[in-house]
Amino acid sequence: MKNILLVDDERWVRTALKWTINKLNLPIHVDHECQNGLEALDWIKQNNVDLVITDIRMPIMDGLTFIKQVRDLDLNVDIIVISVHDEFQFVQDAMRKGVTDYLLKPIDDEDLKKCLGNWLKKGMEIQIDSRNVEESFPLSTIDKVLQYIQETPLGEINLKEAAKKVHVNPSYLSQLFKQQVKRNFVDYLTELRMEEAKKILKTSTLRISEIAERLGYSDIAYFSNTFKRMTSFSPSEFRKVKDE
The missing domain is CATH 1.10.10.60 (Homeodomain-like)
Structure with missing residues (x-):
């Protein structure tokens, strides 16, 4: 079971995401929710998580700053960003910082399922590659x-x-x-x-x-x-x- 951290300043977005993720019946569990990047950074320093799904625009600490701080910590965690259509320049910046994928608001259930499915598939391929390498x-x-x-x-x-x-x-x-x-x-x-x-x-x-x-x-x-x-x-x- 993979653990996810949701980061979005809008509570209804987090609630909707969590409900949809649970409905998808994937081997994924929403472990925690945060309402801004600073709160998420404090939490992730003390807890292990496999994936972060974060909004870009948030008060106190935005998503891009949060992503940079996470990468500075060298944490082994994947990140998916959430944006709206007019924020593509921010998405590009996030991708340069090593973000795995992105989702556009309003988030479609099928898009979310495809995004998470691709992430799980990529993780399985890495595990297989790692085992093969470990043998030799x-x-x-x-x-x-x-x-x-x-x-x-x-x-x-x-x-x-x-x-x-x-x-x-x-x-x-x-x-x-x-x-x-x-x-x-x-x-x-x-x-x-x-x-x-x-x-x-x-x-x-x-x-x-x-x-x-x-x-x-x-x-x-x-x-x-x-x-x-x-x-x-x-x-x-x-x-x-x-x-x-």
Whole structure:
């Protein structure tokens, strides 16, 4: 069963989508609903989901910003966007950010069924490819990935580029990395970034925003919250304690 997150500021749209998805009798479950991108981003950082269906125009944080933030986190999640006919330029932008597909409002039941069916089919093909690769792919793959991580600036590392280096799809690499290293790729990278952040805070006067950017975080608040979660100090508190 695949899990879906619905993101739309209009409650009736979310309700209609959920009702239609349940009616389609596909191996899909609507796990959660959010009314804007910021709420969805907070939720997805703490929960696993296979697919996000998100509107483009929303208050607080729009769909395009939300998509960029999700991609910055290197989360292994597919995204389908919802738009109206006069927003095609936004759809193009979303597709460049790695969106799987799009749906036009008002959403037709058949279009939704076809869209979700294609997504499920693509997922099955990836799983089959991954199993075939796993039977013959040498375990030295992870050594190559670890070497890539060691040789690349931390702010430039992401799962997609790592997968390109070893010629596999990101989904397969994510699974293999967890099997061999016993940690998720994102968690492993986050630990390295936080260790580097501590070194920079101790040895430089760079602003917190500059450190965050250097380590690949476009959201300073997210960087600071992650640092505090892993060290019990905010970046500014850590720097102050170091100087005492």
